[in-house]
Amino acid sequence: MEVELKFQSETRHIEFVTEVSDSLSKLVGFNETDRHRIALAVSESVANAVRHGNQFDTHKEVQVTFTATSDALQISVSDQGDGFDHSSLPDPRAPENLHKPGGRGVFIILNVMDSVGFNRMDGSMEVWMEKRLNL
Amino acid sequence: MKIEQRQVDGVSILSISGKITIGEGDIKVREKVADLLENGSNKLLMDIEGVNYIDSSGLTELVNCHSKTSDRGGQLKLLNPTPKVAELLFVTRLNSVFETFHDEGDAVASFA
Numbered sequence: 352m353e354v355e356l357k358f359q360s361e362t363r364h365i366e367f368v369t370e371v372s373d374s375l376s377k378l379v380g381f382n383e384t385d386r387h388r389i390a391l392a393v394s395e396s397v398a399n400a401v402r403h404g405n406q407f408d409t410h411k412e413v414q415v416t417f418t419a420t421s422d423a424l425q426i427s428v429s430d431q432g433d434g435f436d437h438s439s440l441p442d443p444r445a446p447e448n449l450h451k452p453g454g455r456g457v458f459i460i461l462n463v464m465d466s467v468g469f470n471r472m473d474g475s476m477e478v479w480m481e482k483r484l485n486l
Numbered sequence: 487m488k489i490e491q492r493q494v495d496g497v498s499i500l501s502i503s504g505k506i507t508i509g510e511g512d513i514k515v516r517e518k519v520a521d522l523l524e525n526g527s528n529k530l531l532m533d534i535e536g537v538n539y540i541d542s543s544g545l546t547e548l549v550n551c552h553s554k555t556s557d558r559g560g561q562l563k564l565l566n567p568t569p570k571v572a573e574l575l576f577v578t579r580l581n582s583v584f585e586t587f588h589d590e591g592d593a594v595a596s597f598a
Binding site: 363390395402443444450451452453456458459 | 578
């Protein structure tokens with residue numbers, strides 16, 4: 352099953368997207384802990400797309416595509432921003448960064464999902480992620 | 487998201503329930519802590535047993551509140567994080583920033 356959502360760059364849409372994420376996670380058969388992890392990763396990536404990617408420009412869209420299979424949920428989150436190089440992001444766990452306010456979103460996504468990819472294209476940025484059922 | 491406040495032995499206990507997320511609970515937490523610090527309270531204990539969801543923006547607010555409280559010569563500690571929140575504190579190593587308790591009496595006594 353594939354579900355595609357497109358919406359303006361506003362954080363108020365995050366709750367709806369995480370509700371869709373939770374419904375699809377249930378459908379695949381994830382337990383409550385993994386459903387929470389997936390919703391968190393989706394929420395973080397959409398928040399990044401709205402805030403850092405599209406910079407709250409409501410003329411720009413965020414697109415989220417969920418692909419549910421029998422044993423996994425794949426999610427793609429795209430924005431219309433300039434993108435970023437995830438490998439250059441500082442480690443928020445480093446002692447010098449621990450007390451800094453931000454910089455944890457991508458790190459959390461990388462930690463709670465099984466696979467995460469970043470595709471920087473001309474005029475857009477896609478974060479792709481997957482969670483697999485532990486059968 | 488709801489915050490209830492009470493005072494025990496000079497410690498301001500904030501019982502928070504609901505979500506601390508971008509645009510939802512993060513600003514309420516910030517305003518409540520700023521208000522307490524403004525009024526001279528700097529022994530702050532956040533009871534987050536009722537927080538069922540926190541994201542990186544929520545963590546950012548907790549870190550900001552911790553820093554502002556320290557700047558005022560005070561301390562901000564956490565009480566009763568749920569396993570989900572505790573996992574996030576562990577993954578981000580913020581468990582090394584926040585002193586965390588599972589018993590209110592022990593937490594209050596630690597401010598003495």
